[in-house]
Amino acid sequence: MTEVLFYHLQNMALESVLPPLLEKTIERGWRAVVHTTSEERADALDAYLWTYRDDAFLPHATWRIEDASEQPILLTIDGHNPNRATVRFLIDSAPLPENPEAYERLVLVFDGDDGIALDAARSVWTECKARGFEVTYWQADERGRWQRRHQ
Template sequence: MTEILFYHLLNQPLEKVLPTLVERSYERGWKVAIEATSQERVEALDSLLWTFAEESFLPHGTDREPDAGTQPILVTSRADLATDAAVRFLVDGASLPDNAGSYQRVVLMFDGNDPDAVDRARNDWRQAKAGGHACTYWQQGDTGRWEKKA
């Protein structure tokens, strides 16, 4: 059964939170895919992963590269890429994949200050629960720490 985690961003932007979560997944030996909704966002996340911390290195590539499927961390705007990843991060409104059950974990991150993003996340929650997935909901507290709410 796939574990689907919903991360409700309130006090920090995606750019502050995503690299650390990706780093933890990579350290577990998991192949990671990050799906955004535009090529511009893919490029911005690509730059972010190279520069987010001097003491960290996250080997990654994007869907522009011919060897995209072999990357340990892939940043893409294509739902059909990196289907062999263990973890798939969905950002900026990327949809819950039809093949969600093929991942160990799907992490859906949404901006709690955007009513449309909250509505999409609620719909994805219902869809994931109806699909029999184990769902957990995490919300940022005032200090930026994650608090499990459901």
């Protein structure tokens, strides 16, 4: 069954949250696709993931490269899954994929300070619950540690 995790960002940037989540994904031996809604955002994340920390390396690429199917992390702007990822990250209000059941895990990261993003996340939550997916809601505590909240 597909597990859907909702990460509610408040007073924090996606750039501080996404790399550690991707690191954990890779540590587990999973492939990931990160779905954003614009080429500019994908390009900015691509550049950022190369430099986010001096002592870390996240092997990744964008959908544009020839060997996209071989990449453990792929940044994309569409619903395709060329690297056969088992985890799909949805950022910037990217929509659910047409076949969410094809993934072990969907991770929706949304900006809780953005009303439109919050409404979109609520809509996806409702849809995922209706489809019978296991959904969990995560919010950072005052120290920045992720805590599972009951919904």
